[in-house]
Amino acid sequence: MTSHPAADDCLAETHEVLNQPTPLVEFNAWTSDAVLRYWIARFGGAGGAAVLESYGARVGGDLQRAGFLANRHKPEFTPHDRFGHRVDLVEYHPAYHALMAAAIGAGHHALPWREPGPGAHVVRAGIEFLHTQADPGTGCPLTMTFASVPALRHQPALAARWLPRITALAYDPRNVPHxxxxxxxxxxxxxxxxxxxxxRANTTRAVPIGDDDGVPTFRLxxxxxxxxxxxxxxxxxxxxxxxxxxxxxxxxxxPDGGKNPLQIQRLKDKxxxxxxxxxxxxxxxxxxxxxxAEGRGVRTILDMVAMTCFDCMVGSAAQLAQGAREAIHHTGGRSAFGRRLHEQPLMLNVLADLALEAEAALAIALRLAHALDRPDDDHEAALVRLGTALGKYWICKRAPQHAYECMESIGAVGLIKDNVAARLYADxxxxxxxxxxxxxxxxxxxxxxxxxxxxLEALMAELARAAGRAPAFDAWVARLQDDFADREQIEYRSRALVERLALAWQAATLLNHGEADIAAAFVAARLAGGSGLMYGTLPPAVDCRAIVMRARPVL
Ligand SMILES: Cc1cc2nc3c(=O)[nH]c(=O)nc-3n(C[C@H](O)[C@H](O)[C@H](O)COP(=O)(O)OP(=O)(O)OC[C@H]3O[C@@H](n4cnc5c(N)ncnc54)[C@H](O)[C@@H]3O)c2cc1C
Incomplete structure (x- = not known):
């Protein structure tokens, strides 16, 4: 009896893996990112370059690996110990703790409180921007810790006891008294x-029980x-x-060392x-x-929320940049129909549009960080007030469609969970x-x-500084002023108004502080041309190749 030759060879080589890009691993997320370096320097953060370079190396290396592990192995909740005592314990994979320890060691949660001054918020935003690319999830406790400081300062006696350890560069995950x-x-x-x-619909009640060294205490x-x-x-x-x-x-x-009855019911399956x-x-x-002050809880916690909103801007800007970078890197290593994907005109249009969105987001996020570094300047303080809600709305809103488009540029493997594009989309x-x-x-x-x-006057002054350089921008701003003068149905129209204002601020920031070609492309794409409904609709005059070259990871 004769057998088929292939049947004898059970370990036959089926194929060679061809035309797949190298994964973007073991790189420095700071030195490879020319756009980030530009904007950090532009807004006074050049002094933090060494810190950012060393954190960038970790984000492209061990922290990137930790990010995958921490997202694969979900936190687990144990309500009671084996003998039935309530413990309310959430256990994390060691990679989560490694991410927390690295970020806290670098000052993600505290840099401007520890060393306020020129560039402090900008550098700290740079650390957040980098860390988000390793793992946005740990960004939640890091941000809340960072943002709690202005709110806690409303109770100086307690702040004196807590802030030195909140702002310490030490991470201690043990479930032991503070x-x-x-x-x-x-x-x-x-x-x-x-x-x-x-x-204001809250139903949780608090009754006074006494006083702890001058600080009123309550039972909730x-x-x-x-x-x-x-x-x-x-x-x-x-x-x-x-x-x-x-x-x-x-x-x-x-304070007496006993467990406070703050009981965890369950974890959300997100x-x-x-x-x-x-x-x-x-x-x-x-x-x-x-x-x-008692009865002024919303006012107090708003000081925390303002900072968490700012961090949402930076975090989403980081996700936009990471998505664009992954898409550019991937398409640069893959060919279809005989040509590299990133050289094909339509893909070039998509990639440039994604990169443009990411740079405009980073520009206003760091412009706001720069304003936070100058709290005593009235113009900057006024800009922070409006820019936080404006930027939080716009940058975060732009992220889901952007993440999806990055995933599609990568193709089917972009949907697979071992590709960071899938996580970017879910996050x-x-x-x-x-x-x-x-x-x-x-x-x-x-x-x-x-x-x-x-x-609004402060924001309009920023727009006015950019006047006279791009007719489409000037026309856009003129219409914007009319839009705000009209108070009819303003709440109903507010999404449209905020969108127009955010685009004007992004354009002005690029015109005032950015590279001329990028600013011109943004104005042409967002204020004058393109449908804007999908990424990849940049008008023909835009130099897509130059934008992609600027945003590509420099390895
Ligand atoms: C992953 C995750 C973690 C979270 N962690 C925390 C946490 O640690 N602590 C915490 O306190 N909260 C936390 N939250 C809750 C979060 O802050 C709330 O979900 C958020 O404030 C919205 O509240 P809600 O879900 O009740 O939505 P709702 O308040 O019911 O709002 C639903 C929708 O209605 C819109 N809306 C509300 N009012 C108006 C209006 N006047 N006009 C028009 N539209 C309106 C909102 O914009 C929203 O789109 C977390 C949420 C998520 C997703």
Whole structure:
């Protein structure tokens, strides 16, 4: 009997792997990113180059690997120990702790509070930008810890006790009282089942129980529907007293060393943001210190929310940049129909559009960081007021479609979970939803403009500085002024208004501070040409090749 030759050779080589790009691994996410380096230097952060270079090497190396592991192995919740004692323990993969330790060691959570001054917020935003590319999930507790500082300062006696360890470059994940730790992390719990955006619908109650060295203390009873990073050492919590909605610092452990009854009910099973645990909690008579004035809880916690919104801008800008970079790198290593993908005119249009979006987002995010570095300048302070809601709305809103388009440029492997494009897509909606969803940001823009006319004046002054260089920009700004003068149905129209204002701010920032070619391309693409409904609709005059060359990873 004769057998078929192939049947005898069970280890026959079926094929050679051809035409697949090399993965973007073991690279420096700072030195390879010319756009990031440009904008950090442009806004006074050049002094942080060494810190950013060393963090960039880790983000392109061990932290990138840790990011994949921390997102593959979800946090796990254990309510009780083996003998039935309540422990409320969330356990993370070691990679999560490695990411937290690296970021805290680099000052992601504290740099401008530790060393305020020129460039501090810009450099710290650079660290966040890099870290997000390794893992956005850990960005949640890092951001909340960072953002808690301005709110905690409303209670100076408590701030004096807590801030030195909140801003320390030390990460201690142990489930032990805060008094035993050299470094502390902070979370926030505002959202309840019946109201997230509308926190005045909160039902959690707080009753006074005494005084701790001059700081009023309370006992809290109620629930919180979303409480992320529940292993944080303490949480800023909103609850009603007889005076009104107030803000409290609620620790995991009571000052006497006992466990505070802040009980985790379960963890959310989320589409994205997987490395980060988000929980439902109940406060069963939990101890808390009052922060700020009683009845002024929203005002107090807004100082924290302003900083988390700023971080959403930076985080989403990082995701845009990472997506564009992955798409450019991938298409540069793959051919179809006889030519490299990134050289084919239609793909070049898509890639340039993705890169343009990412650069415009980074430009306004770091412009705002630059303003945060100058709090004593009235113009800059006014810009922060309006720019935070404006930028948070626009950059975060642009992310999901951008992530999808990056994935499609990579093709089918972009949908597979071992490709970072898949994670970018799952994570993309998160920043738009939390810390004030899209509509809430638009309403906030209107509120700021109504209460602080100087904020709109500051933004208009930024636009005016860019006048006379691009006719399409000038026409756009003129129409914008008419739009805002018309108060008819302004709430109904606010998304359209905010979108136009955000595009004008991005264009002005590129014109005032950016490379002339990029600014011209942005104006042509977003203010004068293209349908704008899909990426890849840049008008013919745009030099797509130059934009892609600028955004490609320099390896
Ligand atoms: C991954 C994740 C983690 C989170 N972690 C935390 C946490 O740690 N702590 C915490 O407190 N919260 C947390 N949240 C909750 C988050 O902040 C809320 O989901 C958010 O504030 C929106 O509240 P909501 O879900 O109740 O939506 P709703 O308030 O019901 O809003 C639903 C929609 O209605 C819109 N809307 C609301 N008011 C108006 C209006 N007046 N006009 C027009 N439209 C309006 C909103 O923009 C939104 O699109 C987290 C959320 C997510 C997704």
């Amino acid at each position: 008094t035993d730790k050299a470094g502390l992390t902070i979370g926030m719990a505002m959202t309840e089942k019946q109201g997230g955006s509308d926190v 009873v109620g629930h919180k529907w979303f409480c992320s990073a529940p292993m944080c050492d303490a949480f800023l919590v909103l609850a009603y007293t007889d005076v009104g909605l107030s803000c409290f610092l609620v620790p995991r452990w009571r 589409l994205g943001n997987v490395s980060n645990a988000s929980s439902e909690i109940e406060l069963r008579g939990a101890f808390g210190w009052l922060i700020g 993309a909606p998160v920043n738009a939803i939390w810390e004030g969803s899209g509509n809430v940001q638009c309403l906030d823009v209107l509120r700021v403009i109504a209460r602080h006319p100087e904020a």
